[in-house]
Amino acid sequence: MTLANRRIPTDEFERIREEVLAQWPTGADVDFAEAVAYQRGLPASSRLADRLAAASREGTTLVQPRAGVALVDELIALLRYLEHEGEADLLPTTIDSYTRQNAYGDAEKGIHESRAEGRSMLNGFPAVNHGVRECRRVVEAVSVPVQVRHGTPDARLLAEISYAGGFSGFEGGGISYNIPYAKKAPLERTIADWQYVDRLTGLYEEQGISLDREPFGPLTGTLVPPCISHAVAVIEALLAAVQGVRHLTLGYGQCGNLVQDVAAIRSLRLVAEEYLDRYGFGDVHVSTVFHQWMGGFPQDEAKAFGVIGWGAASAALSGATKVIVKTPHEALGVPTKEANGQGLRATKQLVAMLRDQRMDETAAVREESDRIVAETRCLVDRAIALGEGDLAVGAVRAFEAGTLDVPFAPSRFNAGKVLPARDDRGAVRFLDPGALPFPKDLLDFHRACLEERARRERREVGFQMVIDDIYAIGKGRLVGRPR
């Protein structure tokens, strides 16, 4: 196989499909024509792409939790609770970590142990093991769209079962579900595997079934400067569009400085539409998703609500199409359904209160947004150049060269040279830009931001700032000032 950014031909797709569906016995239950008919028969209220398009038109921000447990009836009870008691507009099914590594045997063990122990021993829902019919029970049990959220480098079988199972959205991408989620998975492999997922999505689209694809925006969720996640989002959007995807939701993880966060959502939409237009995909519908703070949380639940509220306010003021909600149990791991519902209701209250206020055209936001667009163009254009016109190849080479580099990623195919830190107002800047191909004026800007903070703190710019920033929100601040 040679990686190339071209639509997978039908015969090749069908050949791969045969292998994919044979990876676990439940794959045999996937019948594409029957699945299309099933999806067509679902009520409009179950279709994520429609719901997002309507929210975009109305200028509202939808709220969505993360949630998943090992067993089907327990998942249904959890999702119904989040819909009715949590007032969620959109629902998730979060997949467990064994399934994410294609370890279906371990997931099976987890299902049995969960039955025996009477509590979920898995951190999510093993959809592949449960199979198409059980997934349909989940989708039919609620009256809002359900999206699959995970972190799976090779999600081909999971996508087949999810779509045939009635889910109407699928998170992930060849870069965004590799670099932050895997140690040894080669990018060539995962990009190709996600071309399959995108082609599958395209095949449904061609049958009139619009399914939403969402590259994972926050990446490692730890002080990721907006241009890095935007560059990955733009590249994954273009790769998806080539395979026939027409509904994309692009994401960003909250950094915590309001101007930067609002500018990030504004610039994400602008820069994505710019590149999609340039490559002839002006018909692709782009939504945005704002992830509430993905880093460490305070243990105290009241303080955690403060963090959640700030994320909700920032999401609303940025005009994001949806917001992914954290819970007051975030510091302690997988939350109870009550805690999950509380995070949702707190967010819902803020989003509804702020729905008539926007901040995305203020001067400070425009300046920050323009800079993020300029930085993102540097990263994407270099990837295109490195690929000699082929973006799939270019993405792989960009990571090899370190011109795309995700802070704190576990993958050995990520350079890991870039180090972020907050400036004096809490915006995330580059402490060490590694090999990112920025012109001198951009590099000087980031350096000056950090020098300003260093002067205020009477210390040198250095790694201790990064550590202090990572723990800061858990300890009640945004900028990690010296103790």
Add this chain to the structure above:
Amino acid sequence: MAEAGQAREAPRVVLGVIGADVHAVGNRILAYSLRNAGIEVENLGVMVSQEEFIAAAVETAADAIWVSSLYGHGEIDCRGLRGRCTEAGIGRVLLYVGGNLVVGKTPFADVERRFRAMGFDRVYPPGTSPEAAVADLRRDLEARG
């Protein structure tokens, strides 16, 4: 072996995030903090199997294995580790574990009891400072002489 009158050599720790867990940030900071505290660190990074922990501990003659788990599968992933250490001839190695160890909000005393029963010497809740665990390590090694 430290001779009388000689400084004891630096404690050696094998560090890693167990199972299918990819939480890399705390691991990077823990490694940095341990080295700063004068500990020799063999950092295996994320997604480390029990076998990899044990092989590294045997190879480096480690004093301790520090296991992190943030994603909730810690209980399944850590089961049997002490027994496998014993089989590999390093039954006396100190086993420390920390993080979000089980799915769902559970009183830490319950978590600690479960992991102590599995043969772990020290069990830490989320938010423990690296310095606190380093102080415990020095105390545990001191007690062994």
